[in-house]
Amino acid sequence: MNKITLLRLSGAGALLLAGGVAHADTCKLTVESDDQMRFNTHEMNVPKACTEVEVTLKHSGQLPAKVMGHDWVLARDGDMSAIDNGGLTAGSKNGWLPENDKRIIASTHLVGGGESATVTFSTSLLQEGSRYVFFCTSPGHSSIMRGTFVFGGTRVAQAGK
Numbered sequence: 001m002n003k004i005t006l007l008r009l010s011g012a013g014a015l016l017l018a019g020g021v022a023h024a025d026t027c028k029l030t031v032e033s034d035d036q037m038r039f040n041t042h043e044m045n046v047p048k049a050c051t052e053v054e055v056t057l058k059h060s061g062q063l064p065a066k067v068m069g070h071d072w073v074l075a076r077d078g079d080m081s082a083i084d085n086g087g088l089t090a091g092s093k094n095g096w097l098p099e100n101d102k103r104i105i106a107s108t109h110l111v112g113g114g115e116s117a118t119v120t121f122s123t124s125l126l127q128e129g130s131r132y133v134f135f136c137t138s139p140g141h142s143s144i145m146r147g148t149f150v151f152g153g154t155r156v157a158q159a160g161k
Ligand SMILES: [Cu+2]
Pocket: 037, 068, 069, 070, 071, 136, 137, 138, 141, 145
């Protein structure tokens, strides 16, 4: 099930690259989270050749979702705060995710230690050069648990674009 290529280049600034682009249109990425309220990367890149992206969020810690639950949410840079606030309002019964929020491009459900969750979405939802972020909507987590998500190209678009 898990045919995932994960290149860890360096600690917190680790870069995730999708594998098998030439052979498959679905590009698979894995992100790990832990009991210290961290993702193992702050940047994810999806090549333009990918028509679909499959992201698996793993929780390598031991604490239950109630205490240290994490999710993986993708949105445009400017929508993060509003989604985060919506998640707070939605509360734990909704896994800290606002319901039917069209600003959410993709999201996993909340996972606790030892669990994982996968979400698949089409790259037709993404525009090359736009600024996207991935983050966790557990209360207070997005201040640390956030990163840049880049579709196509090798650089994040200039600020203000
Ligand atoms: Cu979290």
